Amino acid sequence: MNKLLKPIIVLMLIWLFIPSMVAAEKVVPLENEVLEQRAKNLSLELRCLVCQNQSIESSDADLAVDLKILVREQISQGKTDLQIKQFLVDRYGEFVLLKPLFSLRNYLLWFTPIIFLSIAFLFAFFYFKNMNRKFNNQD
Amino acid sequence: MKQKFKFLRLIPIIIFVGLAATFLYRLNGEDPSYIPSVLLQKPIPQFELAALGDLPNFSSADFNSGIQGDVKVVNFWASWCVACRAEHAELDKLRQRGIKIYGVNHKDDDGNALEFLSKYGNVYDAVGTNKNGRVGIDFGVRALPETFIIDQNGLIRFKQIGPILPGENYDNFVKQFQAATLPIPTNE
Structure with a gap:
């Protein structure tokens, strides 16, 4: 078999x-x-x-x-x-x-993720800073 | 201070709505499979073709006469291409309007190509063969048929991707042909 x-x-x-x-x-x-x-x-x-x-x-x-x-x-x-x-x-x-080529007309394409990430970090930074202050004020 | 920056919270929502609107607009907008040819308004590539039977042949030297209104059509075709048969009647209509059509027989067998022309009629003022398809690559041809309008200065003015079908396709082709007899509009 x-x-x-x-x-x-x-x-x-x-x-x-x-x-x-x-x-x-x-x-x-x-x-x-x-x-x-x-x-x-x-x-x-x-x-x-x-x-x-x-x-x-x-x-x-x-x-x-x-x-x-x-x-x-x-x-x-x-x-x-x-x-x-x-x-x-x-x-x-x-x-x-x-x-896609790393050319002038594609800069937006390549940099958009970085720009959005930066905006997100900026928000996170202010958010936590604010929380910190609230926390300190409670003391 | 806190009140002053409250509007900042809306920014992510605004960005999201903006992106969603853009995506939705693009989704329903133009056909994503349409890719404009990079060769438009550029000189035709240099090429030579092998003769098909005893039919008149042509090469890139036959363009660029400089004579006002000397516009020619270059059509890539093959006997194995179903869509080429579909547009054959339209090509014949163009020829009857006095438009000169030059055919590039793309990756085909000479016997089959000649049979195709004797069976359905020869619409070409001149026709040559390109067995290895390199002329097609030089023209940026993706799939047959593709048809180019070449103006009197040897510039590619229009490219029809796919068959020239009766109705909208055909009317647009005639319109583009007439536009090619005039100089390139400067505001383009």
């Missing part, structure tokens, strides 16, 4: 992975492991434009595959990550980056 079950399970597992193997066949990994890792890291920061909140690294959409190939091509050409990102931003807009 056990002898028969094992190969069946192995076969089922292999069968399970076939779709992902077929879908990923177009992106040829770079031979240099360091560069391939760079390509993967960069792909994680790039938005899959047809599936929106997913990176191209985790997508097998046609355009995502094309962009993954393009990233590897540009890395092999010796381009920096920043240059590759700029290349895509020039064509698809900042939307292609999953993490």
